[in-house]
Amino acid sequence: xxxxxxxxxxxxxxxxxxxxxxxxxxxxxxxxxxxxxxxxxxxxxxxxxxxxxxxxxxxxxxxxxxxxxxxxxxxxxxxxxxxxxxxxxxxxxxxxxxxxxxxxxxxxxxxxxxxxxxxxxxxxxxxxxxxxxxxxxxxxxxxxxxxxxxxxxxxxxxxxxxxxxxxxxxxxxxxxxxxxxxxxxxxxxxxxxxxxxxxxxxxxxxxxxxxxxxxxxxxxxxxxxx
Amino acid sequence: xxxxxxxxxxxxxxxxxxxxxxxxxxxxxxxxxxxxxxxxxxxxxxxxxxxxxxxxxxxxxxxxxxxxxxxxxxxxxxxxxxxxxxxx
Numbered sequence: 237x238x239x240x241x242x243x244x245x246x247x248x249x250x251x252x253x254x255x256x257x258x259x260x261x262x263x264x265x266x267x268x269x270x271x272x273x274x275x276x277x278x279x280x281x282x283x284x285x286x287x288x289x290x291x292x293x294x295x296x297x298x299x300x301x302x303x304x305x306x307x308x309x310x311x312x313x314x315x316x317x318x319x320x321x322x323x324x325x326x327x328x329x330x331x332x333x334x335x336x337x338x339x340x341x342x343x344x345x346x347x348x349x350x351x352x353x354x355x356x357x358x359x360x361x362x363x364x365x366x367x368x369x370x371x372x373x374x375x376x377x378x379x380x381x382x383x384x385x386x387x388x389x390x391x392x393x394x395x396x397x398x399x400x401x402x403x404x405x406x407x408x409x410x411x412x413x414x415x416x417x418x419x420x421x422x423x424x425x426x427x428x429x430x431x432x433x434x435x436x437x438x439x440x441x442x443x444x445x446x447x448x449x450x451x452x453x454x455x456x457x458x459x460x461x462x
Numbered sequence: 463x464x465x466x467x468x469x470x471x472x473x474x475x476x477x478x479x480x481x482x483x484x485x486x487x488x489x490x491x492x493x494x495x496x497x498x499x500x501x502x503x504x505x506x507x508x509x510x511x512x513x514x515x516x517x518x519x520x521x522x523x524x525x526x527x528x529x530x531x532x533x534x535x536x537x538x539x540x541x542x543x544x545x546x547x548x549x550x
Binding site for chain 2: 266357360361362363364365366367368369371372378379380394430431434435436437439
C-alpha cells in the first residue's frame with residue numbers, strides 16, 4: 237500500500253501566526269471538482285481573516301498516485317485523521333456534502349458541515365449515470381444489476397473505479413455524530429448561494445465563498461477557538 | 463401535498479441548479495423545450511443528478527423501470543412525469 241504521507245495538500249497561510257487551522261474536507265468524487273474553485277476562494281478569505289486553511293488530497297483523488305480502487309471511506313477517514321495530526325494548534329474541520337461522511341476521526345476542536353448528505357444518494361446518482369450512459373451505448377444495465385456486480389468486482393462509475401468495499405460503505409454511510417457541530421444548508425438560514433456541486437459544468441461563486449468563510453469564522457469564535 | 467404549480471417551480475429551480483441555466487433561461491423553458499440531446503450541458507451524469515434531486519426535493523422515489531428516454535426529451539415530458547409521481 238502506498239504511503240498516504242505522500243499526498244499533496246493545498247495550504248493557505250495567513251500573514252502572521254494562524255488563529256487556528258481550518259481543515260477542509262471536500263465533497264466526494266465529481267462534486268469535489270465542481271466545488272473546488274469556490275472552496276479555494278473561501279480558503280483565501282479565511283487566510284485573510286487570520287486562519288490557516290488546508291485542503292488535503294484524499295488518497296485516490298485529485299493529484300494522488302494511489303489507485304482509487306484501492307481506497308474506501310475507512311481509508312479516507314484515517315487519512316484525514318493523519319492530516320490533522322500534522323497540524324499545530326487548534327483545528328476546525330469544515331466539510332461539504334459527502335465530506336461529512338469521512339470527517340469525524342480527526343482530533344479537532346469543532347466541526348462545521350455544509351449540506352451534509354448520506355452516501356446512498358451519492359452512490360445512486362453515480363449508478364444512474366452509468367445506467368444512462370450504458371443505455372446510450374446500447375448496453376442493458378440497471379441499478380440492481382450494477383450493485384450485484386459491485387459485490388465482487390470493481391465498478392467504473394462516472395470515471396471512478398470503485399471497489400466492492402467502497403460501494404458497500406457508500407451505500408450505508410451517514411454523517412457521524414461530532415461535537416461541537418454547526419450544520420448549515422443553503423438559503424436564507426444558512427449559506428447564500430447555489431448548489432455548485434450539482435452543476436454539470438463547474439462554476440464559481442465568490443460571494444458564496446465569502447459567506448462560507450465568514451460562517452466558519454463566526455462558528456470558530458462561538459466555540460471559543462479564536 | 464405538492465400542487466402542480468409548486469412542482470413546476472421546483473423543477474425549474476432544480477434544472478437551473480444542475481445545468482447552470484440561470485433564472486432567466488430556466489423561467490423561459492416551455493413544454494416543448496428540448497432537454498437531453500438539445501442542451502449540451504445535459505449529459506448522462508446530469509440526467510442522473512436531476513433524477514436524484516427530483517427524488518430529494520419532491521420527496522418521491524423513482525424506480526429504474528419508470529425511466530425511459532422520452533422523459534428527458536422535453537421539459538413538458540419531465541414536468542408531466544414529476545406531476546404524476548407526486549400525485550402518486
